[in-house]
Amino acid sequence: MRVSIVVPCRNEAAHIGRCLDSILATEHPRAELEVLVVDGRSDDATRTIVGRYATRHPMIRLLDNPQRIVPTALNIGIRAAAGEVILRMDAHAVYPPDYVPKLIEALRQTGADNVGGRVVTLPDGPGPVARAIALALAHPFGVGNSYFRIGARTMREVDTVPFGCYRRDTFVRFGEFDEELVRNQDDEFNHRLVRQGGRVLLVPDVVSDYYARGSLRQLARMYYQYGYFKPLVARKVGAVLTVRQLVPAAFMSSLAATAIWSWFSSLGLVAFTGLAGSYALAVAGSALVAGRRFGLRCTAALAASFVIIHFAYGAGFLRGLAGHWSTRRRERLDPSQVALSR
16 A cells, blocks of 8 residues: 655754654555655755655655645645555654554554554653653643543544544545644644544554654743644634633633732632642642652753643633634734744
């Protein structure tokens, strides 16, 4: 079975080599494989590195993505793909040799329309901050019940998977990725797929290693963008996809409301203190339990990572709610400023 792997990327010089090396080590027959790296006009060495791989391995092709955002990259790759199966892979991850065969087998056995595995989040560097960010992105307190991050014991239907594996006709039946969604385009696509009778399946014994962001600033930027585009997804599909999307914004709103109330009422002060104190205790407790074996600096950075994930996402969600649902104006981030990898 011919498989087309689509790798959207931009400025991934630090990661694209090991990603391609892991793909080339696949147990799927090379004669039935093509790798389409769709680059968003990187201004680092990404294109040069991919060009070298393409010279040595004709199955690898470098495609140009003038819009520089993920959904256009995916659609360019889908249109250029020759395979019966199309598999999205992230340049920020590496994959075991059995990754492609296992997903193809799951697709065949289950009849699902989109199958994917779970990710093991690794630090993007040796320091305590990088370690803490990786821990936060795999912790239920950080990311909620996102099964592809925290794991699952058995194969199960889910709302989304990180790197989907699809039959080619899936995109004929359900359409392509929405190019207005700089982030969260996979959430909208999977909701559209399920709403029209399709199935999204998590295969827990299929695992990839994902390298998290290396700094708290990058983490904040990424989660702000995730939050910012969630209301637009909700507007498009006419529903909130999961309750966990609402929690950070609801908490921030409650915190702000009780803070204002506390200026006028002692009851408000009690409410604000209770809310803020409970959250601080939850942050500290979760960080201590998860980070204690990595040292005090990692534990402190883990607490900061939890706060950044929640507040950056919540702030992005609230701004996106005002912008995307406003009848007077709709805000847009400059797509060129949005990093492509997950």
